[in-house]
Amino acid sequence: MAKIKAGVIGATGYAGLEIVRLLLSHPFVEVEAVSSVSFEGQVISEIYPQLTGIFGETLANDAAVVDRCDVVFGSLPAGLSEPIARRCFDAGKLYIDMGADFRLKNEADYKQWYGKDYADPALHEAAVYCIPELHRARLAGAKLIGNPGCYPTSVALGLAPAVKAGAIDPATLVIDSKSGATGAGRGLALNTHYTECNEAFAPYKVAAHRHTPEIEQTLSEFAGREVRVTFVPHLLAVNRGIVSTMYANFMPGFDLAAVRKLYEAFYREEAFVKVLPDGAVANLKNVKYSNYCHISLHADTHTGRLIVVSTIDNMVKGAAGQAIQNMNIALGLEEDAGLRIIPPAF
Ligand SMILES: NC(=O)c1ccc[n+]([C@@H]2O[C@H](COP(=O)([O-])OP(=O)(O)OC[C@H]3O[C@@H](n4cnc5c(N)ncnc54)[C@H](OP(=O)(O)O)[C@@H]3O)[C@@H](O)[C@H]2O)c1
Numbered sequence: 001m002a003k004i005k006a007g008v009i010g011a012t013g014y015a016g017l018e019i020v021r022l023l024l025s026h027p028f029v030e031v032e033a034v035s036s037v038s039f040e041g042q043v044i045s046e047i048y049p050q051l052t053g054i055f056g057e058t059l060a061n062d063a064a065v066v067d068r069c070d071v072v073f074g075s076l077p078a079g080l081s082e083p084i085a086r087r088c089f090d091a092g093k094l095y096i097d098m099g100a101d102f103r104l105k106n107e108a109d110y111k112q113w114y115g116k117d118y119a120d121p122a123l124h125e126a127a128v129y130c131i132p133e134l135h136r137a138r139l140a141g142a143k144l145i146g147n148p149g150c151y152p153t154s155v156a157l158g159l160a161p162a163v164k165a166g167a168i169d170p171a172t173l174v175i176d177s178k179s180g181a182t183g184a185g186r187g188l189a190l191n192t193h194y195t196e197c198n199e200a201f202a203p204y205k206v207a208a209h210r211h212t213p214e215i216e217q218t219l220s221e222f223a224g225r226e227v228r229v230t231f232v233p234h235l236l237a238v239n240r241g242i243v244s245t246m247y248a249n250f251m252p253g254f255d256l257a258a259v260r261k262l263y264e265a266f267y268r269e270e271a272f273v274k275v276l277p278d279g280a281v282a283n284l285k286n287v288k289y290s291n292y293c294h295i296s297l298h299a300d301t302h303t304g305r306l307i308v309v310s311t312i313d314n315m316v317k318g319a320a321g322q323a324i325q326n327m328n329i330a331l332g333l334e335e336d337a338g339l340r341i342i343p344p345a346f
Contacts (some may be wrong), residue, residue, distance in 0.1 A: 004331065005032035007069035009062050009084060012036045012047055014186050015098050018073035018320035020044070026054055026338030028323065031055065033065040045292075065092065074098060078210075079231055084121045086100055089123060094330055095144050096323050100210065102127035102146030109213040129254030132325050132335065133270050134160055134218065136297040139329045147326060148303065150318030151177050151233060152214040154244040156222075157273055157293045158310025161266035163222045167259050168248035168306050170219060170227040177244040178236040180284075183314045191235060203234045240315055247300075247306045256299035259306055263297060271336050272317065272325070289313060290343040291321035291336075314343075 006023055010016040011034035023031050033046055043058050045051040050084070062125050066072055066087045071094045074081050081101040088095035104110045118124050128142040131153055138143070148156070155175055160169045181192045190196055191204065207238040212231045219227040236243075250259075260278070267273040273293045276282055282296040292315060298307040312318050321339055328335050 001028070002260045003030040004028055004071060005030060005069045006071045006073065006282055006327075007033040007060070009035045009072060009074045010098075011044060011059065011067050011075070012039055012186070013075050014182050014315065015319040016073070017048060018315045019075065019098075019323060020051075020055065022316070022324055022338055023322050028333055028337055029071070029327075031057065031327070032070045033060055034059065035060050035062050044085050050126065063087070064082065066093065069093065069095070073323055075174035078114055079116055081133070082118075082123060082155045084125075085123050086120055088109065089144055092143070094142070095124050096147055096327060097127075098147050098323060099146065100146075100149065100214070101143060103129050103148065103152075103214050104217060105129070106213070106217070109217075113210045113213055123338045129217075130326050131156055131218070131327075132322070132329060133157060133267065133273050134174055134222075135152070135333075136329050139326065142330045143327050145323075145330065147319070149211045149213040149214050150179065150242055150312070150314040151209070151231070151244065152182055152218065153318050153322060154242045154293065154310045154312045155215050155231075155246065156218040157312075158246055158295055158308045159219060159248075160222050160242055162259055162306060163209065163219050163227070163249070163255075165262050166223075166251055167254040167262060170223050170229075171252055172247075172249040172305075173219075173227070173229045174247045175215065175231045175244060176234070176246070176307070177231070177242060178234040179241045179242045179314055180236055180238040181266075182240050183236075183242070183318075197235055198235045200237065201234065206232050210234050215322060238284070240288055240313050241280070241313050242314045242318060243284050244310045246310070247305050250299075250306055254306075256297060256306070260297055267295075272339070282311040284311045284313075285346075287313050287343055289316065290341045291325065291339045292343060293316045293317055295310055
């Protein structure tokens, strides 16, 4: 069988490069074309020498990637994806957007948090937002996928079973997340300079991070009513990984044992989401470089609160791995094709 031709726009960015890295081991896909604005005309292995002798594609422009490929991954800063998505859509090609341009169904939320209107509203009608374990049925026939954000993936996977079952009071939810520095991308910024983030630890964008409406969109859907959350991200001085620790009051009639049963049933058939045994604590070192999400469940009996810890690799389950999982589903491939990566122990 001929391999599916995939292309990556923004391939020199962190998430774009991670898609290339994972797709190079995919059994049914070949990386046909990659693009860059800053490095067009250069060979990608000159910029990322770990690809030397493995992948020597010359960086093209966006249009060439769309023309040559069956599936296009766009990995660009927010606000740049609509024209590329339109070109793919009109050509009948599958487009998967890594950024936030096709995640929010409510345009007013997009305008509020990203400062822009949707320029091509018809595209947003067609766009499918999908965390596979929560929404995979939506992908049948999809041609445009808004791949979820990294924090929202860790949060939604960690909370969906409890919120859906009414086991916690969503009005009491507090979400405290930490991300490694690759979450900020490859661009230079003062807060990710070595001397600024090494030996340092602090929240940022306190209760003002752009992922808030995306988190609320999914939790509201699972609660069946509008949910508002307090979400506070922190910058952690590691390269990869997200840990989300989430707190909410138990609803009457629910305790840790009941919630554990709910989670185990919810994720029983899932290849990538693991509910850890009683007493274990989710740790980002156990999911690094992989598409797994580890969830641990805890009770604060003193205050009557459930505490959920959810951890993922922001570059894989939080970005490139989940995009490939979405592609696999949309194209009818085995969902875990190219993603059977065992996390290293150190
Ligand atoms: N990092 C993560 O953990 C993560 C997780 C989930 C989702 N995402 C999303 O994935 C997208 C890419 O993120 P990233 O972390 O890979 O960012 P990044 O490292 O900054 O990469 C973005 C790339 O886009 C390219 N680009 C093209 N046009 C550009 C323009 N006008 N301005 C700036 N860059 C432009 C740049 O490469 P050239 O100059 O070579 O073209 C740049 O390297 C973002 O939307 C981000 O929100 C990231």
